[in-house]
Amino acid sequence: MNQRILIIEDETDIADMIEYLLTDEGYDVSVAETGEKGLVLLDKESFNLVVLDLSLPAMDGLTVCNTIKQRSSVPVIILSARDRDSDVISGLEIGAEDYVTKPFNHREFILRVGKILSRVQKIKRQKEIVVSDLVINMDREEVLMGGNQVSLTPIEYSLLSCLASRQGWVISWQVLLKQVWGHEDWEGGREMVKVTIQRLRKKIEPDPHHPVYILNEWGRGYKLCKSL
Amino acid sequence: MNQRILIIEDETDIADMIEYLLTDEGYDVSVAETGEKGLVLLDKESFNLVVLDLSLPAMDGLTVCNTIKQRSSVPVIILSARDRDSDVISGLEIGAEDYVTKPFNHREFILRVGKILSRVQKIKRQKEIVVSDLVINMDREEVLMGGNQVSLTPIEYSLLSCLASRQGWVISWQVLLKQVWGHEDWEGGREMVKVTIQRLRKKIEPDPHHPVYILNEWGRGYKLCKSL
DNA sequence: CTTTTCTGTTACCAATTTGTTCCCGAATTG
């Protein structure tokens, strides 16, 4: 499957142009005309990259960028008009991976997109999460406890890797439900996450009744701790 | 999208002048000739700043200002005639963010407007709010006191981050209620805010009985102080 | 076709949080 890119841009002509450029390069491109629509799309589907215009109407670009960064780890490229937003940019208070000022050179833009995507791919490929005795090899989908392989079921592994992908961050059961099971709303979803966490703990925690790896923060969610 | 400013001013010539000044600066300006109309507009649309004349007919400026502050967290700049309202002003008994006496220097006025707006923007962009030993990380939804993590409940955190998002400015309990709980009208709402503030203080104040971080301004609301 | 494993469901308990109520003192109003 092709890499997917989301463009958040209100000016139709620019959006069209970028869409054309990227589609031509072999990417799957979606366009959202507002920040809100973009966020909704990001919640529903998964993208490898977001191209975000800073000067959006209604919800401003910075807010959108921050929200994206809070909810996922998708890389973001900011589009900005040099004259209008230069002060904002110089503040560097954006969590974006790169930014491009309008008008931009098409070739350069394509190059930057490619660069970021390949960087992310690289990181993803060589990822191995280690917490004390626990080793999660995202590449081989393998989990080791003190050198011994732990056999996790597909769902258990999916849940663990979801926590591992944002190690140290708290993830709500709603997000886990969506990422692992794919459902948004599901009567018994809460319970399912709860039980699966429990099963996971039985397999990877030295003492499941006093977990040290998978911790809970009341009312907020679960996290894979960074170190013991 | 441009920043939006609402002018509440009955004297047409002054209103026109200010509108011209601000539009020229690139703001989107709306004008209301009475306090009532202004309040209605504020309920319907959203503004980044309000310029309010103190000496309005019918509903007087102070009342309007108080009502605004009860309903929203928009910053307000007061316009006053030095001779008429000086006594009121000197008392500082207004919850406004700034005030300007008529007649005023145009450049100075523009500067003040810009200053307040940029202050709001700056706080919005900040992902970490620091007051002495208290650190609020808006990204990770984490609060530290002297380096140690404080575990806040979801509602407590929500309340604190609401105060932090307008650090240094007073927020009425009505606004807090709306922002944190989502309710507009709720019998026990006032109490709830009170109790939650109390619980928050127990967790982040060195001496909860003599708070230094979360302060109250009588009859107006609470604020997270800027520095100790 | 049977056995095992995985997944989803339910029920219950304990801990924690959230909502409510009542009381008191201080500030404000008339």
Added chain:
DNA sequence: CAATTCGGGAACAAATTGGTAACAGAAAAG
């Protein structure tokens, strides 16, 4: 100076959340 409103505080009740075990249907393995 009384009456009222506001803020601080404690204590109790209701609702949520998280941990646990047990059970049954579905899927996979033998």
